[in-house]
Amino acid sequence: MLGKVFQYDFRNCARYFLPMYLIFAVLMLLTKLYFLISPAEGPLSNALLSLMISSYVFGVFAMAILTSVFLIYYFYRKCISSEGYLTFTLPVSTGTHIVSKCLNGAVWQLFTYLLLILSIFLLFPMDELGRVLRILQYILFSRISLDLTVPMIFLSLTLVTQFFAGPLMFYASMAVGQMVTRHKVLTSIGLYIGLYMVISLLSSFGFSFLILGSEILSGGDIQTTLTIYSIATFALALAETVLFYFLTWFFLGRKLNLS
Numbered sequence: 332m333l334g335k336v337f338q339y340d341f342r343n344c345a346r347y348f349l350p351m352y353l354i355f356a357v358l359m360l361l362t363k364l365y366f367l368i369s370p371a372e373g374p375l376s377n378a379l380l381s382l383m384i385s386s387y388v389f390g391v392f393a394m395a396i397l398t399s400v401f402l403i404y405y406f407y408r409k410c411i412s413s414e415g416y417l418t419f420t421l422p423v424s425t426g427t428h429i430v431s432k433c434l435n436g437a438v439w440q441l442f443t444y445l446l447l448i449l450s451i452f453l454l455f456p457m458d459e460l461g462r463v464l465r466i467l468q469y470i471l472f473s474r475i476s477l478d479l480t481v482p483m484i485f486l487s488l489t490l491v492t493q494f495f496a497g498p499l500m501f502y503a504s505m506a507v508g509q510m511v512t513r514h515k516v517l518t519s520i521g522l523y524i525g526l527y528m529v530i531s532l533l534s535s536f537g538f539s540f541l542i543l544g545s546e547i548l549s550g551g552d553i554q555t556t557l558t559i560y561s562i563a564t565f566a567l568a569l570a571e572t573v574l575f576y577f578l579t580w581f582f583l584g585r586k587l588n589l590s
Contacts, residue, residue: 332423336431340405341438347401348439352446355390359450362387366454387454391447398443402436403501407516410502410583411509425584429502429576436498485561492568499575500526506582534567 362383409418410428418428504526508519 333427333431336423336427337434340409340431340435344401344405344435344439347405348398348442351394351397351401352442355394355446355450358386358390359453363454387450391450394443394447398440399497399501402432402439402498403505405435406432406498406502407505407519411505411515415587419583419587426580429499429579429583432502433495433498433576437494440494440497479557482557482561485558485565489561489565489568492565492572496568496572496575499572499579500530503575503578503582506579510582510586530571 365379365383408414409432419425501523504523505515505519508515508522511518
């Protein structure tokens with residue numbers, strides 16, 4: 332059943348994301364084309380170059396923001412608005428709906444970031460990017476001589492977990508916000524801001540003590556400090572994901588109020 336619900340969510344979200352990706356791809360190709368055929372330097376050429384670069388930067392930020400906006404709107408429309416009556420009368424558990432929309436959000440976020448990375452490799456000279464990567468490799472592996480295998484594994488797991496924790500934080504805020512009878516959207520926004528501030532504050536204090544404690548435990552060894560820090564970062568991201576999932580499941584499954 333999860334596969335069918337995910338396919339339904341994916342197809343519905345594609346109506347929002349594919350036009351956005353098409354517009355960004357056209358903007359990216361126009362910028363690359365201008366780089367290839369740009370005329371000699373002059374006031375007009377410099378103005379057009381600034382315009383193309385500004386448009387590309389604006390497109391990057393717009394696509395990153397719209398990705399979250401689309402996912403939030405889709406969840407609200409399907410689970411919180413009047414369509415929620417249809418969603419929750421289907422023979423599908425609340426947990427299945429939440430997991431499907433988390434997977435859907437993670438996939439579309441991944442597509443967005445892959446397109447952004449592709450645009451960087453397309454627009455900027457490969458030799459310049461290669462030079463930057465070689466410098467980083469030299470600093471990390473030649474000068475400092477660190478074994479980053481374990482930290483990179485846990486940081487990668489943290490990144491994957493954040494693909495789920497990010498949307499779930501919005502979903503949890505909306506799930507709690509739907510409890511009120513009026514101004515559900517404003518309540519959800521306020522809850523998200525408050526939840527974000529609390530999580531950020533706790534994370535700041537936690538990581539401050541963590542860095543101090545890891546340095547004491549490791550005797551100042553950078554390798555051990557990085558390992559402890561990466562494991563703790565993953566543990567925090569995983570705890571946030573579980574917490575946000577439980578809040579969403581509890582308030583949608585036990586305290587649903589669509590009036």
